[in-house]
Amino acid sequence: MEITLADDKPGIKFMPGEEDVALHPGLKEVYLDNTKISYIDGDKGRLYYRGYSIESLAENSTFEEVVFLLIHGHLPSRYELFTLKDTLRNERELPDRVLMILKSFPRETTRIEILRTIISALALFDPDDYDYSKEANIRKGLRIIAKIPTIMAYSHRIKSNLPIIEPDLELSHSANFYYMVTGNKPDKDIEAAFDKALVLQSEHGSNASSFAARVTVSTLSDIYSAVVSAIGALRGPLHGGANERVILMLKEIGEPERAEEFIMEKLNKHERVMGFGHRVYKTRDPRADIYEQMATYWCGKTGNQKLMEISKIVCDVMARERKLSPNVDFFSATFAFAIGLPILLFTPLFAASRSAGWVAQTLEQMDNNTMIRPLMRYMGDIDRKYRPIDDR
């Protein structure tokens, strides 16, 4: 092959055969594979899990039912739902030694980092750790889903110098989750709303975290590693880390009168406003609409109307200036705040919900696996002369 040194010939050079390859930065618009788990119609603002619209699931279903639906592809029978709930309930506890690890983390560690690290540690205590059968993977997946609320609640309470609250086996997944975090058993209204929130964010196509999970498991690695990868991807502010920043921004704005100026300043500085825009939705994010209704109701009920007033102005300015609509993270943050969840848990809360989708997608990837390994077009130097350290 003819050798060209970039040092000798400045400017962009490509390797032979790579001059005209089509690049897909961010894999925008690229279809990776077939899926039967969820469908997003970005032009119409529609979302379906296993063929059921998000609106119908949010209205009628529960998180446990959706976990079953995503993993198995159909709504559970009474018996199947009973068994799944029983499994989730009995898998809530953490091994004592994992709790010891959790207690040892530095005080300032973020809750999502704790979650990521504890999921990794849990793999070592899983009785099925080295069983890679589908049945074992489902068991492991359900253990992960069941334990995330406990990890979140324990880490939050330990870091806040509060006594930990052990899981209450009498309570549903969402009621127990809320109870372990806040110390208050939710009434039926809060339980239903919180459960709906878990349903709303449990699956969303080839989002960055689910893709990360698929990449990991596509090497025939394990489901815990896939979920660890997913959490790592989720915590970034362009993905699941946006919700915490949304509520901090709304609180920083403080008064409705300041909202317009605040957002204009951000836009003029070319900063992103968290909770707006979406890679796939070209119109409204349907989850944002449902969350907006929930946030309006709960802010009204809990004396947080001002937050909603500010939110509405922010939405108007973003629509006017950038034609951008709120995404799931915008009103979900206001909702979670209104029902009394700690801000530091907002991103882990997304993980608690999305864990269902991660498990389902990991299983689907393993059912029909091709190792995910794209190419990169090389634009650097080639065949450089290696110089000994004293000659550099």
Ligand SMILES: CC(C)(COP(=O)(O)OP(=O)(O)OC[C@H]1O[C@@H](n2cnc3c(N)ncnc32)[C@H](O)[C@@H]1OP(=O)(O)O)[C@@H](O)C(=O)NCCC(=O)NCCS
């Ligand atoms: C979600 C997100 C990463 C999708 O991005 P994307 O599809 O890759 O689109 P791009 O980042 O290419 O953005 C396209 C344009 O819209 C602008 N834009 C997108 N979202 C914006 C936002 N939230 N605030 C301000 N401008 C935004 C970009 O600056 C860019 O403008 P430019 O072409 O003039 O540079 C993006 O909308 C964003 O950063 N949102 C804020 C973070 C967030 O809420 N994440 C949660 C997603 S559920």
